[in-house]
Every structure is written in structure tokens, then in C-alpha cells.
Amino acid sequence: MELAKLQLQLEIKWIHPTVHGTKPLSSKGHSAVFLNDRILILKKGAKSDDQIWFLEVDTQYVRQQQKQLGTEVVAWSKGVIGNAEKPVVISGPSGVGKGTLISMLMKEFPSMFGFSVSHTTRAPRGMEKDGVHYHFTEKSVMEKEIKDGKFLEFASVHGNLYGTSVEAVEVVADAGKRCILDIDVQGARSVRSSSLEAVFIFVCPPSMEELEKRLRDRGTETEEQILKRLRNAAAEIEQGKSSNIFDFILYNDNLEECYEKLKKLLGLGGCVAATPKSAALGEFNLPLDHSVSKIDDKIIINCISSGLEKESKNLIMLDVSALKGGAPGRTRGLDFQAIGSFSDGLIGMERLS
Numbered sequence: 484m485e486l487a488k489l490q491l492q493l494e495i496k497w498i499h500p501t502v503h504g505t506k507p508l509s510s511k512g513h514s515a516v517f518l519n520d521r522i523l524i525l526k527k528g529a530k531s532d533d534q535i536w537f538l539e540v541d542t543q544y545v546r547q548q549q550k551q552l553g554t555e556v557v558a559w560s561k562g563v564i565g566n567a568e569k570p571v572v573i574s575g576p577s578g579v580g581k582g583t584l585i586s587m588l589m590k591e592f593p594s595m596f597g598f599s600v601s602h603t604t605r606a607p608r609g610m611e612k613d614g615v616h617y618h619f620t621e622k623s624v625m626e627k628e629i630k631d632g633k634f635l636e637f638a639s640v641h642g643n644l645y646g647t648s649v650e651a652v653e654v655v656a657d658a659g660k661r662c663i664l665d666i667d668v669q670g671a672r673s674v675r676s677s678s679l680e681a682v683f684i685f686v687c688p689p690s691m692e693e694l695e696k697r698l699r700d701r702g703t704e705t706e707e708q709i710l711k712r713l714r715n716a717a718a719e720i721e722q723g724k725s726s727n728i729f730d731f732i733l734y735n736d737n738l739e740e741c742y743e744k745l746k747k748l749l750g751l752g753g754c755v756a757a758t759p760k761s762a763a764l765g766e767f768n769l770p771l772d773h774s775v776s777k778i779d780d781k782i783i784i785n786c787i788s789s790g791l792e793k794e795s796k797n798l799i800m801l802d803v804s805a806l807k808g809g810a811p812g813r814t815r816g817l818d819f820q821a822i823g824s825f826s827d828g829l830i831g832m833e834r835l836s
């Protein structure tokens with residue numbers, strides 16, 4: 484019996500999984516805590532925005548990727564204190580006015596919204612700037628990056644490749660802004676089934692004739708491209724209206740009226756505070772010398788040589804009960820609290836954020 488066990492042990496093979504996500508840079512040391520489907524890594528002596536990481540081993544994203552690639556997969560995700568507001572996905576046929584509505588929103592609320600800059604293989608239009616309207620890229624480069632797991636979603640639209648990189652969405656949330664994605668219906672469907680929780684809006688034209696007029700008047704496409712966009716529009720409208728991807732359908736007939744409706748459903752109807760809700764809350768540097776234990780969803784960090792102002796506050800509680808997002812993007816929803824010291828008898832709780 485013992486021999487059989489030993490033989491079994493000897494047969495265990497090391498597996499080298501495919502690693503997705505951006506790996507943390509090495510540090511002077513780290514603590515690791517096993518949660519149900521991922522490993523929490525606390526980097527010692529790292530800066531406050533680089534100290535919490537997760538290595539996902541059995542999350543929904545990892546399982547999806549394993550199925551797709553047919554290999555073992557693990558994925559890195561950086562941990563962030565606090566939550567970001569739900570991103571807004573806006574879809575609709577070419578020429579319906581998505582870009583116009585988004586520009587109006589960004590102009591009126593510059594500190595509240597940020598645009599997810601997509602990658603595309605199509606050529607830039609006259610006024611379009613690389614890195615602002617799109618990241619204009621080569622097909623082979625984009626395909627390689629898609630393979631490396633750098634994209635949240637991608638699709639072939641009107642004969643070109645378009646995609647939202649994980650970074651495009653996360654940098655907006657990192658800046659404490661609400662992210663707006665202008666993507667097609669296929670992309671919206673992919674985001675719907677991803678770990679990113681979003682609000683989905685589909686913009687419809689008042690008629691096909693008006694759509695054609697807007698596309699022609701915009702004057703940015705060749706006749707062939709206009710015809711291709713119009714051919715695709717009917718199917719897109721059909722999918723947008725009938726699929727259960729979208730939470731709201733907006734008719735863009737009168738522009739001002741449509742914009743008012745858009746603001747209303749984003750909760751911007753009345754008097755709005757223009758200050759963004761910052762995602763980066765509080766500053767706390769994990770000292771080199773600490774020990775870590777886990778009680779249910781709470782990670783207790785005992786800072787032995789406390790880097791905190793008050794020596795007595797050397798116990799920190801990291802709450803991982805409400806994690807949001809995760810690989811291939813950031814893991815949000817973490818909460819830090821100073822909970823005193825053993826000598827205090829755990830008196831008082833003070834949120835560090």
C-alpha cells in the first residue's frame with residue numbers, strides 16, 4: 484500500500500502552465516495566502532499601488548482559457564483597494580451617432596468619464612490621432628497580443644480587426660473615471676460573458692434612410708465602405724434589439740433629446756457632482772517584516788516593525804469577501820482596515836482608506 488502511494492507520488496509531473504496577465508516585478512520577499520480559487524500574494528516592501536497581487540488558478544477566466552487553449556493556465560491580476568464604477572458599453576451601427584454622443588458626454592463630464600481606446604487594423608481617418616481615437620496597429624502584432632491574452636474582447640468588423648485591450652479599460656478605472664467602450668455587438672457579447680460588469684446600451688437610428696444620410700454626410704468613407712457598413716447595419720440592429728445583451732436601447736433621432744436620455748440612464752439627470760469617485764483610496768505600505776493569517780474572508784496582517792504612524796496600530800485586516808473583476812484585468816473591491824494591536828486587545832477599527 485505504502486509502496487503504491489510512493490509510486491503515485493513519483494509519477495507526479497511538473498506542469499508548466501500558460502501564464503496570462505502582467506506578472507508582478509520581483510520584490511524583496513512576499514507572503515502568500517491560498518484563497519478558494521486564487522493565491523493572494525503580498526509583496527514585501529513594495530509601493531502601495533504594487534503590493535497586492537492575485538495568481539488565479541481556478542477562476543472562471545482561468546477555466547475558460549484552459550478550455551480554449553487545451554492547456555493548464557494560470558493568470559496574474561493586480562489587486563486594487565476600492566471599487567470602480569461600472570463601465571458603459573455603447574454599441575450601434577456605423578453612423579448612428581455613438582461617437583457624437585460619447586464626445587458630448589466626455590466634454591460635459593471630463594473628470595467623470597474616460598474613453599477606452601481600442602486597437603484597430605483599419606487606417607486612420609483624417610482627424611484621427613493614434614493613441615487618442617484608436618491604437619492603429621498591424622494585424623500580425625494585434626493577433627500576437629490577442630494570443631498572449633492582452634485583450635478583453637476583439638472582433639472582425641467591416642473587414643478590419645478591432646479589440647479592447649485589458650489595459651485600455653483598467654487605466655481609466657485606475658484614474659478614478661468611469662470607462663466608456665464604443666464597440667460592436669460581437670464585442671458587447673464577449674464583454675457580457677467576461678468578468679467585467681458593465682452597463683450595456685444599444686443606439687438605434689430612426690430609419691435606415693437617415694442612417695445612410697448620416698454616413699454619407701460624414702464623408703469619411705469610400706462608397707464601397709459605406710455600402711459595406713449599411714449591409715452590416717441591418718443585422719447589427721436586429722441583434723441589438725433582439726439579443727439579451729443590452730440593458731437599454733436608445734433611439735438617436737433628435738441628438739439633444741437622445742443625449743438627455745443617455746445622461747438620465749447614467750444617473751446624470753439632475754444636479755451632478757463633477758468630482759470623480761477615486762478608485763485609488765488610501766496609502767499604506769506593507770512593511771518588510773510581517774506575518775499573515777486568514778480567518779474566513781479576512782486576511783490579518785501583523786506588521787512586526789510597523790510602518791504605520793501609531794505603533795499600536797500594527798494589525799491590518801484585508802477584507803477579500805467582495806472581490807470584483809480579476810484576470811485578465813485588475814482585482815478590485817479590496818478593503819483595508821487597521822484593527823489595533825494585540826496589546827490594545829483589538830480595540831477600535833479604523834478604515835485606512
Ligand SMILES: Nc1nc2c(ncn2[C@@H]2O[C@H](COP(=O)(O)OP(=O)(O)O)[C@@H](O)[C@H]2O)c(=O)[nH]1
Pocket residue numbers: 574575576577578582601602605636637638640641645646647665666667668669670671
Ligand atoms: N468589438 C469591438 N468593436 C469595436 C472596437 N472599437 C470599435 N469597434 C466598433 O467597430 C465599428 C467600426 O468603428 P469605426 O471604424 O470607428 O467606424 P464608425 O462606427 O463608422 O465610426 C463600430 O461598430 C465600433 O463600435 C473594439 O475595440 N472592439
Ligand SMILES: Nc1ncnc2c1ncn2[C@@H]1O[C@H](COP(=O)(O)OP(=O)(O)O)[C@@H](O)[C@H]1O
Pocket residue numbers: 575576577578579580581582583584697698700701735736737738739741
Ligand atoms: N441625432 C443626429 N441627427 C443628425 N445627425 C447626427 C445625429 N447624431 C449624429 N449625427 C451625425 O451623424 C454622423 C455619424 O455620427 P458618428 O457619431 O460618427 O457615428 P458612429 O460613431 O456611430 O459611427 C456624424 O456626422 C454626426 O455629426
